[in-house]
Amino acid sequence: MIEVLSAGALATVQDLGRTGALNLGVGTSGAMDPLALAAGNILLRNEENAAALEIPLFPFRVRFTHSTVFAVTGADCAPRLDEAPVLPWWAHRADAGQVLSLAVPSTATWRASRVYLCIAGGIDVPSVLGSRSTQLRGAFGGLEGRPLRDGDRLPIAEPPGRAKTGFGITPPGLALPLEVDGLTAVRVLPAAEYDSFTPSSHEALWSEPWKITSQSDRYGYRLAGPELRPQRPMELRSHGIVPGVIQVPHGGQPIIQMRDAQPSGGYPKIGTVIDADLWRLGQAPIGSRIRFVLCSWDEALDASAATRRWLSNARRLVELYCNQGAVR
Amino acid sequence: MTNPLDHVDQLCAFLAATDIGLLELKGPAGVLRLRHDGARVEVEMIEAATAALSSSPTQIIRAPVPGLYLDRHPLRSQPSVAVGDEVAAGTPLAFLQIGPLLLPVPAPEDGMVVETFAEHGATVGYGAPLIGLQPHGSDAE
Amino acid sequence: MTTDLPQLSLLGTTALLFEAPGETSLTTQCRIWALALEAGRLPGVREAVPGMNNLMIAFAEPPRHRGQIEHRLIELWHALEPLPVAGRCLDLPVVYGGDGGPHMADVVAHTGLSVDDIVAIHSAPTYTVYALGSHPGYCYLGGMDQRIATPRRKVPVLRIPRGAVSIGGSQTGVSASDGPSGWNTIGSTEVAFFDVERTPPALLQPGDCIRFKTIRVLR
Numbered sequence: 001m002i003e004v005l006s007a008g009a010l011a012t013v014q015d016l017g018r019t020g021a022l023n024l025g026v027g028t029s030g031a032m033d034p035l036a037l038a039a040g041n042i043l044l045r046n047e048e049n050a051a052a053l054e055i056p057l058f059p060f061r062v063r064f065t066h067s068t069v070f071a072v073t074g075a076d077c078a079p080r081l082d083e084a085p086v087l088p089w090w091a092h093r094a095d096a097g098q099v100l101s102l103a104v105p106s107t108a109t110w111r112a113s114r115v116y117l118c119i120a121g122g123i124d125v126p127s128v129l130g131s132r133s134t135q136l137r138g139a140f141g142g143l144e145g146r147p148l149r150d151g152d153r154l155p156i157a158e159p160p161g162r163a164k165t166g167f168g169i170t171p172p173g174l175a176l177p178l179e180v181d182g183l184t185a186v187r188v189l190p191a192a193e194y195d196s197f198t199p200s201s202h203e204a205l206w207s208e209p210w211k212i213t214s215q216s217d218r219y220g221y222r223l224a225g226p227e228l229r230p231q232r233p234m235e236l237r238s239h240g241i242v243p244g245v246i247q248v249p250h251g252g253q254p255i256i257q258m259r260d261a262q263p264s265g266g267y268p269k270i271g272t273v274i275d276a277d278l279w280r281l282g283q284a285p286i287g288s289r290i291r292f293v294l295c296s297w298d299e300a301l302d303a304s305a306a307t308r309r310w311l312s313n314a315r316r317l318v319e320l321y322c323n324q325g326a327v328r
Numbered sequence: 329m330t331n332p333l334d335h336v337d338q339l340c341a342f343l344a345a346t347d348i349g350l351l352e353l354k355g356p357a358g359v360l361r362l363r364h365d366g367a368r369v370e371v372e373m374i375e376a377a378t379a380a381l382s383s384s385p386t387q388i389i390r391a392p393v394p395g396l397y398l399d400r401h402p403l404r405s406q407p408s409v410a411v412g413d414e415v416a417a418g419t420p421l422a423f424l425q426i427g428p429l430l431l432p433v434p435a436p437e438d439g440m441v442v443e444t445f446a447e448h449g450a451t452v453g454y455g456a457p458l459i460g461l462q463p464h465g466s467d468a469e
Numbered sequence: 470m471t472t473d474l475p476q477l478s479l480l481g482t483t484a485l486l487f488e489a490p491g492e493t494s495l496t497t498q499c500r501i502w503a504l505a506l507e508a509g510r511l512p513g514v515r516e517a518v519p520g521m522n523n524l525m526i527a528f529a530e531p532p533r534h535r536g537q538i539e540h541r542l543i544e545l546w547h548a549l550e551p552l553p554v555a556g557r558c559l560d561l562p563v564v565y566g567g568d569g570g571p572h573m574a575d576v577v578a579h580t581g582l583s584v585d586d587i588v589a590i591h592s593a594p595t596y597t598v599y600a601l602g603s604h605p606g607y608c609y610l611g612g613m614d615q616r617i618a619t620p621r622r623k624v625p626v627l628r629i630p631r632g633a634v635s636i637g638g639s640q641t642g643v644s645a646s647d648g649p650s651g652w653n654t655i656g657s658t659e660v661a662f663f664d665v666e667r668t669p670p671a672l673l674q675p676g677d678c679i680r681f682k683t684i685r686v687l688r
Binding site for chain 3: 019020022023024025026027128129135137138139140189190191192215219233235236237238239240241242243244245249250251255262263264265266267269272273274275276297298300301304
Binding site: 039076087088089090106108109110166167168169170171172174175310313314316317318320321324 | 342345402403404420423425427429431
């Protein structure tokens, strides 16, 4: 069990998301940075999909009621176990009663904002419609379908006892960088209404920085930048959408649908941030600026393959180290 | 220092995950040469020798595996330790990165950091000297 | 000529969008339901999700070459038999206007109709559930009279309550839970469209229908 002493705000239980319930109107949810979650689980020798805590606001503190192996991945939030600093992206053991404190992340080496507290065995909330992720809109999944509060107690699945401590994994964010003019960049495939926007809108989309406004959350990122204008007003019939879709409401300021996005919508779509780059957005802090990069179907699939390769290589080396790990 | 021959399979697997082409390993039992051509790793035993390890009051902490030497965690902008720092046994003084894997270079005992040998970001071989530590309570052998 | 053909477009690498040609109609929707059944069985497809006269194909694994599945969808579209509308009908009591219908004035302003006209027109038809989407249990309804069509809001509202009856473009619907929306809310009702403890969790499914019963009109 872990006990939440200071919940910050909007911290939730997430796994890699809920698939297959779109026909009920249920979106995918899941970690905003699925790579940090999967990497944390690999480090702890969990299933990649094991549930963890996603923490966007700080300070955040938990007490471990039992001896527990854990790792803090995502942004570097200067974790402390009781008073002692502990490394991020590192497998640690906490003794019963020890308190883990997470502070506001430093962005000195990596512009990231979300932290994942991964636990050997995983957070053991009930799986609902195939996932432990919190469905905020539907108020189910995760812990009672809501963000965490002070005093919450979270069950931990019996760890298989495989986890080893005292080593780490490098943040994939550093291994798979993508920047344009010093800003986080994400690759985009044009969507159905792309050609219906004006040439100056196309120009702006690809060449201007876009600010992530404070009205941004797990549902969507509202961006500020030049106005994007369709050649003529469009009213679309409601249709399925996915996380990453860049909608342009009548006001001309785009909204990128994120993990808690509804599974359907009707605003014109100028493009879609590719699945392989959604974690970059998931980590981009509010107030930061991003760039869009046009890409092709093949490039988008290659990007997904590169991510999968990184994860499977990490899994292979962690297993190798843990199985033969007499190295001292 | 442990004998590299004890770990030759693991070393080969680690080497395969890097872009290091040639690795020479010197240990008390001899010298090993591992060649990595991008696809497979060949192991060659070159000679048996009894290399006398220099003994000094300063304990030389050597690379337990070949890899990329990092004097700080990849998310940190300052080295983990500097010359003159007092460290406790078990504290990670530096790191060795093998692909996505990050292994600690721990202090074997309590002591003071007196020297650093490797450069941040350098590729180091098995047994390469990394950090000099003046142990507490055993200032001479 | 191209407007007679279905349109296919990308939703990133995770899904394809199939859009039927022509004006929105129940006849077309019956074909979308039939296509959803077939497309959901194609290899590499995780789920086929009907929208309003369109269908999203969510990939389990995106195909390296999309031509094959795109071609198959068009082929199926031309060959399939539409599914019949066969469902149950739900009566929903609605309070129009007032605090529960904060955007009634915007619909009045856009349409030039009176509140009474809007209520009469909105509560007259039997609406067919075309699709589920937006949020858990939410039903997209077909059959709204185009005289009360009102564009979606320029800036979406961050929170509209469960039970909100609203108009977005040429469509109407009822929110199944609290949340953000770009639609114009004209009234409110009370019904549990979704309960995860229930099997199936969603109250209605495509092919069912809804009738709005006016309880009161607040001004």
